[in-house]
Amino acid sequence: MKNALRALRAERGWSQQDLAERLEVSRQSVNAIETGRYDPSLPLAFKIADLFGLTIEAIFTNPAKEADQ
Amino acid sequence: MPSTPAGRRYLKRFVPTMTAYVVALFASNRIAEAWQPEGVALVALSFVPALPIIGVIVVIGLYLAEEKDEYLRQRIVVSMLVGLGLMLSVTTAWGFLEESGVAPHVPAYFAFILWCAGWGAAQCVLALRERMQGSGA
Numbered sequence: 001m002k003n004a005l006r007a008l009r010a011e012r013g014w015s016q017q018d019l020a021e022r023l024e025v026s027r028q029s030v031n032a033i034e035t036g037r038y039d040p041s042l043p044l045a046f047k048i049a050d051l052f053g054l055t056i057e058a059i060f061t062n063p064a065k066e067a068d069q
Numbered sequence: 070m071p072s073t074p075a076g077r078r079y080l081k082r083f084v085p086t087m088t089a090y091v092v093a094l095f096a097s098n099r100i101a102e103a104w105q106p107e108g109v110a111l112v113a114l115s116f117v118p119a120l121p122i123i124g125v126i127v128v129i130g131l132y133l134a135e136e137k138d139e140y141l142r143q144r145i146v147v148s149m150l151v152g153l154g155l156m157l158s159v160t161t162a163w164g165f166l167e168e169s170g171v172a173p174h175v176p177a178y179f180a181f182i183l184w185c186a187g188w189g190a191a192q193c194v195l196a197l198r199e200r201m202q203g204s205g206a
Contacts, residue, residue, distance in 0.1 A: 024137070025138050025139075025140065026071060026073060026138045026140065026141055028071075028140060028141065028199065029138055029139070029140035029141065031199070032140050032199070033140070035202060037199075037202070038140050038143070040139070040140075041139055044139060
């Protein structure tokens with residue numbers, strides 16, 4: 001799933017490791033989500049959204065809407 | 070296994086369990102040679118080395134239950150399924166070859182070794198793919 005995680009992370013000057021520690025996951029997890037290789041579970045997606053103070057939709061692109069574009 | 074708390078707990082359990090396997094295998098063989106037991110005693114003695122291996126399977130199960138990193142857990146489960154596919158394919162094909170008399174008999178415990186080999190190979194492929202796609206940091 002496409003997402004704005006890398007941009008949001010860069011805005012705050014965080015490394016993947018920094019974000020991973022804040023989310024209590026591995027750096028590999030952050031990398032896999034950022035590159036779209038892994039779609040996080042809803043609890044993790046909410047955790048990411050809460051961390052950035054945004055909604056899930058503001059961070060992750062709805063694949064159905066992406067196909068319409 | 071990854072260096073997560075669950076991964077570290079796995080290693081702490083895995084090492085003594087595998088050590089127990091080596092000791093059990095060695096002891097079982099030596100006792101069988103020395104006393105040549107029969108009947109129930111032989112059955113019990115032959116079963117001894119299998120116990121730590123069953124223990125290893127429990128240790129793997131505990132890791133899966135305890136791993137909190139969902140991506141790492143998913144990656145390991147996928148690798149285990151690759152191992153399962155390899156094990157089932159090879160043992161099924163081997164069974165028919167054996168029945169036709171074109172392949173020798175192989176002890177059933179090789180199924181676990183095959184599963185581990187398939188799991189390990191799949192883990193390596195996934196890790197390599199991850200590395201080739203870059204960290205994106």
